[in-house]
Amino acid sequence: MRLRSVIILCMAMLVASATALAMGDSPDIALTPTLPPTHTATPPAIAVTPTPMPDPQLFIPEVIESYPHDADSFIQGLVWNGETFYESAGLYGESDLREVDPITGEVLRQVDLAPEFFAEGLTLVDDKLIQITWQEHIAFVYDAETFEQVGTFEYDTDGWGLCYDGEVLYMSDGTPNLYTRDPQTFELLSQVPLTFQGELVPNLNELECVDGKVWGNIWQTDVIVRIEPSTGEIDGLVDARNLLSAEEVAGLAGGAVLNGIAYDPEAEVFYITGKKWPRLFKVTFTEFER
Ligand SMILES: [Ca+2]
Secondary structure, three states: OOHHHHHHHHHHHHHHHHHHHHOOOOOOOOOOOOOOOOOOOOOOOOOOOOOOOOOOEEEEEEEEEEEEOOOOOOEEEEEEOOOOEEEEEOOOOOOEEEEEOOOOOOEEEEEEOOOOOOEEEEEEEOOEEEEEEOOOOEEEEEEOOOOOEEEEEEOOOOOOOEEEOOOOEEEEOOOOEEEEEOOOOOOEEEEEEOEEOOEEOOOEEEEEEEOOEEEEEEOOOOEEEEEEOOOOEEEEEEEOOOOOOHHHHHOOOOOOOEEEEEEEOOOOEEEEEEOOOOEEEEEEEEEOOO
16 A cells, blocks of 8 residues: 555544544534634735645554454453553443563463453653543552552543653543653643544553553554654554454454553564454564565
């Protein structure tokens, strides 16, 4: 597929997700920024030409290997700890925190959440795991060694994705915002609008912090984006279609969309899977030839 086609496809997917929101899927989410009042004064004589947006880098995933994944897991967060995966699984009555064997996909241990909690993003901060919830405004803190719950945080927004860059937490909530939080107190530190080519982008879901950038997948698409976290600008796009076979796609349950990104900094590989996907993929992102 040619470069222009890939850009158009990815933009169409992003626009489709924004349109779905506008049609009422999530009526609480604002799509447009608050604009200043309209001025009636004489417009300035000099026309201002907007600065052209730089083209994003385009990537495709190259699959190194794939492994079995629990097709009952409505995965919301994926973390690589150097030896195994930590995974957060969602849905009311089915949410849990689990440790997963990377080769067999076997669940090695699991802590179930109470049925009133819908688990979402997950990240590892030193020896603690932080797991956020969708609309319950509570994050659970676990000792990663024992899986014992050792604390909670409260917050005001929805909870979608979470990652830790070694200094701060980044969090998504389905709105076109990327939030920065304190890893020790969960206090909101700052937020930036999430944009692509100047347009607001909602539905940023699972996150992964990698080398100063934030990677995340856009819910209900096969697009993974790379974000400059200081500005919220999307500066890279991954066209992650076609990881599953046609037969696997045909057998997917409703809502079984791409979700879940982890990174192994030693091997410099990403891991990608999806909600109720039967496989998890070890990939590298290769830049598309221009
Ligand atoms: Ca992740």
